[in-house]
Amino acid sequence: MELRTYVAALRKLWWAIVLVTVVGAGTGAYLAYRQTPMYATTVTFFATTQTTSASSSSAFAGDQFAQQRVNTYVYLLSSDRLARLVIAASKVDLSVEKVESSISGASQLNTVLLTATVTDSVPSRSEAVADALATQFPALVNTIESANGTRTALVHLDVVDGPHLNPKPVSPRTKLYIALGTLIGLAIGVIVALLRELLDTTVRSVHGLSTLTDVPVLGVINSDSATKRSPLIVQAGSQSVRAEMFRQLRTSLQFVDVDQPASVIVVTSSVEKEGKSTTAANLAIAFADAGRRALLIDADLRRPKIADYLGLEGAVGLTNVLANQVDVDVVLQTWGASGLTVLVSGSIPPNPSELLGSQHMVDLTADLRTKFDVIIIDTPPLLPVTDAAVAATFADGAVIVVKHGKTKRSMVSRSVHSLRAVDARILGTVLNFAPTKGADAQRGYGPYGYASAATIDEAGAEPRTRRRSASRTKSSDRTGESDAPKQAWAGPRTEAGEADSSSDAAPDNSGPDGPVTGTEERAARA
Known part of the structure; x- marks a missing residue:
């Protein structure tokens, strides 16, 4: 790392x-x-020795002897004998072991000073033990040092400081x-x-995804709270950040290989719920908005979603064409004001892989190439089934959708391997559901970004679409004519290519506010 x-x-x-x-x-x-707070009382002793000569050498020897003795007295402070003497003198209600553990000593280096510290949870008891220690310890030392039969002890201890009780607890x-x-x-x-x-073995960055697959990352699609409610870019508004991201993906696909442009594109993913169907639908809408003759084919013959997303009739479609039950021109449906053509999946067959890999599917794709500029094919995930790999063999390339923070790196590697195993061309990957905030936030447009319509409104600027609507209203008032939008869905096409007016008109699914014509939308983007 x-x-x-x-x-x-x-x-x-x-x-x-x-x-x-x-x-x-x-x-x-x-x-x-x-x-429990503990209080400490300190008392300092000074050790002196009896010298028989006033010479400096004798004094030095006596000082060295006193220092050695002081180091010994440090351990003497924790003796049972001294504890019993202190208890008898101070009248404290403590055991010998308690008094032993409460007394500690330390000698300063190269000095004859000895500091004794009495620690207790009761300040008055600590002071009482220290007072007794100040009198009993020198007496004990004097007794021990004169035990060899001499009248005068070789070392004598005098109290030079204390006892002093520290009013603040020394612990904790x-x-x-x-x-x-x-x-x-x-x-x-x-x-x-x-x-x-x-x-964490999931994909969380553009750099990590590019390094893992060794193919370009064509786009980053951010996600917000409104994505689930409005998965299509026409529902979120043509000037939304999400719509701009799909336009960037469209541009990336147009220039991914100028020598071998891709007109038939398979959109797939490693596993389900990575957003491949919404990516395919929005990418097809973006191509149609650019004035291209775009066809969206729902080749996910196991769990088709395109008809539900676009609000189209999905009972008859691709499978019926491949089964020679109906001609393809009859089941093609037009969606949206930009003229997007959709071929839904149709009836769910028992043999999806065989249908997609049939010669009839190859011939159908070749025939549709002559009628459309770009064909987007939504296919099942790569790892559970082989449908996507089969479809990628007769397409110009495949795009793998990867869900940020959910798709594991091993899954992406296996998906790339499955496509390369059938010699399919991988155009690139799309990092989907990327967060817009936090450390994992991905920017699809470099460091500058784009302002959303809500941001523009908050800044006090009037959106361009509102000014255009106002101008159309004024023009209508002058002419007395209403500028009503055209119907987006014109029913299935007949063999002659004309709309079947006898069919029930489907509702306009281009957006909650009604469709916007391709000319108006392109003018807005300009």
Whole structure:
């Protein structure tokens, strides 16, 4: 993994890192709160030795002897004998073991100073034990040092400082607990974020998808809350960001290989629910809006969706044509004001792969090439069934739709391998459902982006479509004529190519606000 990958992982889960850090700090504070406060009283002793000579060498030797003795007295502070003497003198209600554990000592380097510390949860008891210690410890040392029969002890201890009671608790150290908890929480949060990134096997970036497949990423399709309600770009508005993304995908396909332009394009995915059908439908709409003679074929003969998305009759379609039950010109349907032609799937057959791989399908595709500029074929996913690979063999190329954060890298690799195994041409991939916010946000148009219609409205600018509508209204008022939109769906075509006026007119599905003609939409984009 590169450094930017680690940084992106931390940015993506920054909230989790902060949360774990706060929890760690809170845990440290709670542990400190649960601890019993301890108070300390200190007393400092000075050790002197008896010298028989006033010479400097004798004084130096005595000082060295006193330093050695002081180091020994540190351990003497924790003795049972001293604890019993302190208990007897202070009258405290403590056991010998408690008094032993409450007394500690330390000697400063190269000095004859010895500091004794008495720690207790009760300040007055700590001070009482320290007072007794200040008198009993020098007496004990004097007794031990004169036990060899001498009248005068070789070392004598004098109290030079204390006893002093610290009014503030010496433990727990709340700030230290909080600091340690914060550091531990931060470390755990960072480790969890990095592990999650390392264990995440899904596709989450354009760079990762391009590196994985070794084919170009033709487009990035963002997703928002309105995508499920309005999957088609005409429903979201021709000037929406999502519509611009499909226009960019259309442009990428037109220039992916200028020497071998693709006119028959298979749109597929690795598994279901990656948005291949909506991508195919919106791509076909984008080609039709550009003035191209576009045909959308629903070749997903297992779970067809195109008829439902466009609101068309799907009982008769591709399968019936391949079964020689009806002529193709009869079942072709026109959708939308831009003149998009749709061939729905028809009846669900028992042998979808055989139908798509039949010579009749190859001949039908060759015949439709002469009538349309571009043909978009929606096919089933690659991994569950072989339909898409079969269709890609007689098409000019295939486009693989990959769902951001859901499709695993291994699935994409297997899909690419299945297409290359049949010598199919892979035009590129499309990263679908990419987030618009957060660390994983993908930009389909470089660093500048596009403003949505809502953003323009908030900025106080009047949208171009409203000005155009207002001008048409004024023109209608002057002429007395209404500028009513044309009917988008004209029914199945007859063999002569004319619309069957006797058929029931289907509702206009070009958008919630009615259709917009191709001329008007192209003028709006200009």
